[in-house]
Amino acid sequence: MKQLPSKAQALRLACRARTHTGPTPGYAPGYSQANLVVVPQQHAFDFLLFCQRNPRPCPVLEVTDPGDPQPKETAPGADLRTDLPRYRIWRNGEVVEEPTDLLGHWTEDSVAFLLGCSFTFEAALLEAGLPVRHIEQGKNVPMYKTNIACQPAGRFSGPLVVSMRPMTPGQAIEATLICQRFPQSHGAPIHLGDPEAIGIGRIDQPDEGDAVEIRRGEMPVFWACGVTPQAAAKQAKLPWMATHAPGHMFVTDLRE
Amino acid sequence: MKQLPSKAQALRLACRARTHTGPTPGYAPGYSQANLVVVPQQHAFDFLLFCQRNPRPCPVLEVTDPGDPQPKETAPGADLRTDLPRYRIWRNGEVVEEPTDLLGHWTEDSVAFLLGCSFTFEAALLEAGLPVRHIEQGKNVPMYKTNIACQPAGRFSGPLVVSMRPMTPGQAIEATLICQRFPQSHGAPIHLGDPEAIGIGRIDQPDEGDAVEIRRGEMPVFWACGVTPQAAAKQAKLPWMATHAPGHMFVTDLRE
Structure with missing residues (x-):
């Protein structure tokens, strides 16, 4: 009996056949x-x-x-x-x-x-009942260049780019403990609170993606972002x- | 005031001056x-x-x-x-x-x-009161080639080489939990118990290092060994x- 393709395989085959040419989030839940x-x-x-x-x-x-x-x-x-x-x-x-x-x-x-x-740790945050604001608001995650330099290697160098999700302090602590378990998905946050401490001037003007609402009692929580290596490769x-x-x-x- | 060199720096400088030309274990405790x-x-x-x-x-x-x-x-x-x-x-x-x-x-x-x-996780095992038999016996750690193939890359390939430390089942469980915290020092064991299950014929005849005593109630516990990449590079x-x-x-x- 032939095994049915998994949702991951099915999506890849649809890409190969060019019947799926749009974004991938949500199409193969549970797969990295x-x-x-x-x-x-x-x-x-x-x-x-x-x-x-x-x-x-x-x-x-x-x-x-x-x-x-x-x-x-x-x-x-x-x-x-x-x-x-x-x-x-x-x-x-x-x-x-x-x-x-x-x-x-x-x-x-x-x-x-x-x-x-980041999709993997976001799925874990949602499962734990923690807010992922840009998903709530149907936006792209806000991303910012920081003043933290990556360790260069050969011709690759550049700033650490971070993504941001607003949370209460208690949620930020819970998110830290959860994300720590996903080192293959950027791991724990790299900063929380004052954006200027990592060289971010305007939290309402991300360098990429969309600004999201930060509610009373929430602080911005920052994760290392997969755009970083692309930026280094571009540079x-x-x-x-x-x-x-x-x-x-x-x-x-x-x-x- | 000039800062005194750390034990690690002092040992490196002694190597550079050729006043230290012997093995390094024990000379800079606390340093990886x-x-x-x-x-x-x-x-x-x-x-x-x-x-x-x-x-x-x-x-x-x-x-x-x-x-x-x-x-x-x-x-x-x-x-x-x-x-x-x-x-x-x-x-x-x-x-x-x-x-x-x-x-x-x-x-x-x-x-x-x-x-x-492995010195890093061995220090942690000793600190927890767990036995490290080859140190007790003043021998080199016993090492064995296994039938587990490494993932090759270009011209580098070869079998996983493991080191072995005998422990009771309870000690093996404790050692697993401790070593898991040291991924930069080979992490948790990769096997315990039957040596033949990973292709080791004679536990009393290691491929490198010295045989150590396995006492009643103990099982061999195997860790991935840093000789593996050297063996692949040699091959x-x-x-x-x-x-x-x-x-x-x-x-x-x-x-x-």
Whole structure:
């Protein structure tokens, strides 16, 4: 008897068939989604080293063998060239294209990095009854550049980018204990309270995503964000690289 | 007023001056000691990937920038070419020399890996009153090749090598809970009980180190061992690499 595909497999196959080309959140509940960064092999050591030196924003789920588009550990049988709904192609640090596959871009020289994203810890927060304001408000999570420098590696460097979720002090403590259990999904918060202490001037003007309401009695709580390695890769101005398009993630077989 | 050097700094300086050329255990209590592997830059991505794919035997403490002998994170000011008491030079997978420095070997192309070792969790076991038999008996820890294959990366592959410490079942459970807190020092055991289940034929004939007594009521408890990446690097037959000599570790500034 043939086994039915899991929701993760089904979504990947729908991406491959181009019947699913939209964002991925909500489509395969319970499965870890991942950020994708593809770099030429000659930059792969520096990028892996950047991730190793900055594990909070860059939790490595898997790195593929050069030229091999299959993530054997996290989704055997999947193809990273086709199984995401939408990609971004970068040249010299600028987005030049947003294709639905990498078939014309992937070479024997390509190395893919799958990095943990915040959806996993957000699911755990929601399950614990803690607020995730941007989900409540139907917005994108607010993201901010900080004055905390990442540890550089080769040509990769840049500031730590954080995401923010407002919480009461008690909720922040509970969220810290929960997120600590998910080091592959950015782990515990890196800061709470005064935004200026980490170089954020205007909490109502995020650098990316949308501003969300901070209610009376709440403080902003900040987590290391998966946009950090993308920002470092962008800043490195590689002649070529590819990433997922924002919100259009790779869905792994890993259970949250 | 000039600050006195710490015990870790003092030991490193004694190595540099060649007044300390023996093993390091016991000389800087409270400081994490590390395995050293130095490979040419062209193999550094594959070796880092091997460590990333096999974190239990290969917990990465730090990777240096190519050509830079200073481990900026774990021991600022130290020099990995001189601050270990003894090294091994490998050519095509064979030890050809055991010098007291790497000054004549280190090049602009050298990348150093510092990997966590078992001394840290052994100190925690001893502190908790748990037995560490080879220390009791004044022997080297017994090590065994298993039938568990590491995840390969490029030319690096090989079996998981484990170290063994006999304990009662209750002690094994306590040791598991303690070691879980030290992922940078191999973490929780990977097996306990029947040695044959992981391909070990003769528990009284370790592949490296010395056999130790297993008393009535005790079972062997197995941890992933830092010899694993050395074995993989040896098997890769790199034209050149360097490691620490067994027991002659790098002492970091990290507190255990």
